[in-house]
Amino acid sequence: MKELFPLKQVMGFVFSLLLTAVALTVYFIDISFTNGMTILLFTAFIQAAVQLVVFMHAGESEDKGSIFTSIYYAVFIALATIFGSLLTLVWGY
Amino acid sequence: MKINHTLPLEYSTEENRLKILGFWIFLGAEIALFATLFATYFIMVDRTGSGPGGEEVFKAPTLIIQTLLLLTSSFTIGLGINAMRLGRAKAMINFFIITLVLGVGFIGVEIYEFVQYIHEGLTLQTSGFSAALFTTLGTHGAHVTFGVFWGLAIVMQIKKYGLTPETANKSFIFSLYWHFLDVVWIFIFSFVYLKGMM
Numbered sequence: 339m340k341e342l343f344p345l346k347q348v349m350g351f352v353f354s355l356l357l358t359a360v361a362l363t364v365y366f367i368d369i370s371f372t373n374g375m376t377i378l379l380f381t382a383f384i385q386a387a388v389q390l391v392v393f394m395h396a397g398e399s400e401d402k403g404s405i406f407t408s409i410y411y412a413v414f415i416a417l418a419t420i421f422g423s424l425l426t427l428v429w430g431y
Numbered sequence: 432m433k434i435n436h437t438l439p440l441e442y443s444t445e446e447n448r449l450k451i452l453g454f455w456i457f458l459g460a461e462i463a464l465f466a467t468l469f470a471t472y473f474i475m476v477d478r479t480g481s482g483p484g485g486e487e488v489f490k491a492p493t494l495i496i497q498t499l500l501l502l503t504s505s506f507t508i509g510l511g512i513n514a515m516r517l518g519r520a521k522a523m524i525n526f527f528i529i530t531l532v533l534g535v536g537f538i539g540v541e542i543y544e545f546v547q548y549i550h551e552g553l554t555l556q557t558s559g560f561s562a563a564l565f566t567t568l569g570t571h572g573a574h575v576t577f578g579v580f581w582g583l584a585i586v587m588q589i590k591k592y593g594l595t596p597e598t599a600n601k602s603f604i605f606s607l608y609w610h611f612l613d614v615v616w617i618f619i620f621s622f623v624y625l626k627g628m629m
Contacts, residue, residue, distance in 0.1 A: 341517060342510060342513065342519070343510065347506065347510060350509075351509075353546055354502055355502065358499075358502065359534050360521075361620070361621055361625060362491075362625070364629050365491060365628050366478055369629070374626075378621040378622065378625055379621075381621065382617050382620075382621040382622070386614045386617055387616075388611055389505065389614050389617075390599070393506075393508075393509040393510075393610045394453075394607055394610045394611075399448065399451065399452075400448075401448065401451070401455075403606060404452055404455075404457045405452065408455055408459045409458075409459060412458070412459035412460070412462035412463055413462065415462070415463045415466065416462050416469075417466075418465055419466040419470050419482050423470040423473070424470070424473055425472055428473070428474055
């Protein structure tokens, strides 16, 4: 039975529940928008990293380099799309 | 077919290894897809017109339930893959079924939430905000719905053929998809719901 619940994954789950609880504090306590967003950016990206490395085993095969390159590239495209749109359409430069 | 027995079953042939790499590249494209939806949402978030805004319709209980369901399902499918690597087909099927039940629960709560929104006067056509919100949440929900059927098909194949390099590879790729949906949800949870409720 024990082998079905490896410590690494159980800890990953506990850690992601913890990050969710921390993220939820921005709703339950009175906090400024800037501080709240800082907490959310922090918890969201850490949690995404936990999923990729602990649960998706991104770094275990010989294609590790290609996998991380393609994910970093996708994240770059995502951030450029989101912040580029905000820059031109909302923040008004 | 050359089978390398030093590797987990799902990586054991070159074709399998390349399928996994190919799926990661597909997930890269999915990240770009969701980025366009998030960009649209962030532009539209204050364009509420005469309809309600996020701070009025978003509710903490449904959000927490959805998050716990999806987070737990991501954990159980991880355990399913672990069981698969131990050669425990039966335990693996059970973990996959738990995952799919949690996924169906998530979809159920999401549908309930959409009905609540409509009752509160927030429909797809209400405002720029509502259109972007329903499109972003709906695209994620549609992915989960598709995933439930895909997962069901995987469970049936494992039952029929047992653990072979082919079925193990399919199961592993499905687990990548499911974890990815959880990653997308983390961003929806943080930057659609919590940002709107702050």
